[in-house]
Amino acid sequence: MASLRDIRRRIKSTENMQKITKAMKAVSAAKMRKAQEAVISARPYAKRIRGVMGRVASASGSVNHPLLAVREPKKVAYIIITGDRGLCGGFNSNVIKMAAKTIKGSDAEVSLITIGRKARDFFKKSGYKIDAEYIGLGDDIKYSTAREINSIIVNKYSAEEYDAVYIIFSQFVNVLVQTPVMMKLLPAEAPAEEGDDAQVRKVNYIFEPPSAKQVLAQLLPTYLENAIYQGLLESKAGEQSARMTAMENSTKSASDIIASLTLSMNRARQAAITSEISEIVGGAAALE
Numbered sequence: 682m683a684s685l686r687d688i689r690r691r692i693k694s695t696e697n698m699q700k701i702t703k704a705m706k707a708v709s710a711a712k713m714r715k716a717q718e719a720v721i722s723a724r725p726y727a728k729r730i731r732g733v734m735g736r737v738a739s740a741s742g743s744v745n746h747p748l749l750a751v752r753e754p755k756k757v758a759y760i761i762i763t764g765d766r767g768l769c770g771g772f773n774s775n776v777i778k779m780a781a782k783t784i785k786g787s788d789a790e791v792s793l794i795t796i797g798r799k800a801r802d803f804f805k806k807s808g809y810k811i812d813a814e815y816i817g818l819g820d821d822i823k824y825s826t827a828r829e830i831n832s833i834i835v836n837k838y839s840a841e842e843y844d845a846v847y848i849i850f851s852q853f854v855n856v857l858v859q860t861p862v863m864m865k866l867l868p869a870e871a872p873a874e875e876g877d878d879a880q881v882r883k884v885n886y887i888f889e890p891p892s893a894k895q896v897l898a899q900l901l902p903t904y905l906e907n908a909i910y911q912g913l914l915e916s917k918a919g920e921q922s923a924r925m926t927a928m929e930n931s932t933k934s935a936s937d938i939i940a941s942l943t944l945s946m947n948r949a950r951q952a953a954i955t956s957e958i959s960e961i962v963g964g965a966a967a968l969e
Contacts, residue, residue, distance in 0.1 A: 684949070685946060685949050685950060685953070688942055688945055688946040688949060689946065691942055692939055692942045692943065692946065695935050695938050695939050695942065696935075696939060698931075698935055699932055699935035699936065699939070702928045702931040702932045702935060703928075703932050705768070705924070705928045706925055706928035706929050706932060709921050709922075709924040709925035709928060710925050712820055712921045713856070713918065713921035713922050713924075713925050715820070716820065716914070716917045716918035716920075716921050716922075717853070717918050717921075717922070719822070719914050719917075719918070720853055720911075720914040720915055720917075720918040723910070723911055723914050724911070726907070727907055727908070727911045730903065730904055730907050731904070733900065734869075734900060734901075734904045737896060737897065737900060745894070746869075746894060746897050746898065746901065747838070747839040748835065748838060748839070748867060748868065748869045748901045748902075748905075749868055749869055749897075749901075750868060751868045752841070752844045752845075752868075753844065754789050754844045754845040755789055755790060755844055756789060756790045756792065756842065756843055756844045756845075757787060757789040757790070757791055757792070757843065757844060757845045757846070757847070758791075758792045758793070758794065758812070758834060758837070758843045758845070758846045758847070759780060759783070759784065759791065759792075759793050759794070759846075759847050759848075759849060760793075760794045760796065760830065760834070760846070760847070760848040760849065760866070760909065760912075761776065761777075761780045761793060761794070761795050761796065761797075761800045761804070761849050761850075762776065762796045762797060762800070762848070762849065762850035762851070762912055762913060762916040763776050763777065763795075763796070763797035763798075763799040763800040763851075763916070764797050764798075764799055764916070764920040765797055765798040765799065765816055765817060765818075766798070766799075767799070768924055768927060768928070769920055769923040769924035769927050770923045770924075770926060770927040770930075771923075772851060772859060772919060772920055772923035772924075773797070773799040773800075773920075775851065775859075775861045776800070776849060776850065776851050776861045776916075777799065777800060777803050778861075779849055779861040779863065780800070780804075780849045781803075781807075783847075783849070783863060784809070789844070789845075791809060791810065792810050792811075792812050792842075792843065793809050793810065793811045793812065794811070794812055794813045794814070794815075794830060794833065794834070795811055795813075795814045795815070796814075796815045796816075796818070796830075796913070796916075797815075797816065797818075797916075798816045798817075801814045801816060812833065812837075813830070813833055815830070818913070820917065820921075822910070822913045822914055822917055824906070824910055826910075826913065827906045827907070827909040827910035827913060828906050830909050831902060831905045831906045831909055834846045834866065834867060834905070835867075835902060835905065838867045838868075843867065845865070845867060845868065846865075846866045846867040847863055847864065847865050847866065848863070848864050848866055848908065848909060848912050849861065849862070849863045849864075850862065850912040850913075850915055850916045851915065851916050851919040851920070852915050852919065853915045853916075853918040853919040853922065855922075856922045856925070856926065857922075857926060859919035859920075859922060859923055864908065864912070866905055866908060866909075867905075869901055869904070869905070
C-alpha cells in the first residue's frame, strides 16, 4: 500500500489538474458559444446559395464551364480540416480516420490541402503529397482563407492537375455530437434542393448578362468559397464543443480519482493509528 505522503501528493497533483481542466472548460465554453453563433448565422446563406446554384445550373442547360468538366478521377485532391490542438476527445482523430480510410481505398493519385496542425502532421508523417497547409487560423475564421483555398483548387482543376476535389470536415450537430462528413466540391454539381426550393427549380430564367456561362462563371467560385468557409466554421464550432465536453469529463474523472485517493488515505491513516494503538497496548501488557 502507498504511504500517506505519496497519497497526499497524488491528491494534490490531481486537484491541480482539476483546476486546469475547469479553467479550460470555461474558456472552451466561451469560444464555443461564439463559434456556434457564427456557424448558425452562416447556414441560411449557405442554404440559399446552394438553392440558387441548383436552379441556375438546371435552367442553364448544357453549359460548358471548366469547373463543370467531368473527367476520369486519376488525380484527386482532398481538403482536410482538423484543429491545431488536441484535448478535444476524438474530434481530430475521427476526421483523420475518415480521410485516411478514403485515401487508402482510392486508386487515384492523391494530393492534400490540410487545415490544422493535426492533419498536417499526420499526413506529412504518412508521406502524402501536401500541396498547401494552413495552421494557426485562430478562433476567428476569415473568409479570405476560404477564398485563397478556393483559388488553389480552381486553378489546379482548370489546369487539369486535379480531376476531382473533396472536402472532409467535422459537421457541428450539437454540443455533444460532431459528425465527420465528406463533400464533393469539383466537378461542381447542382446540389439537391429540398422543400419549397425544389418546386421552383423548373423556371425559365432570363440571364443578365445574356449568357448562362457568364452567370455561372460568377456563381460557381462564390458557391465553392462558401462551401469551404462553411466547412471551416462547422469544424471550429465542433472543435470547441468537443474540447468543452472533454474538459468537463476530465474534471469529473478528477473528482472521482480524488474521492478514491481520499478513501485510500483515510484507510491508511486508520491502519496506522490501529497499529500504534496495538503497539501501546502490547507494550503496556508486557510491563504487567
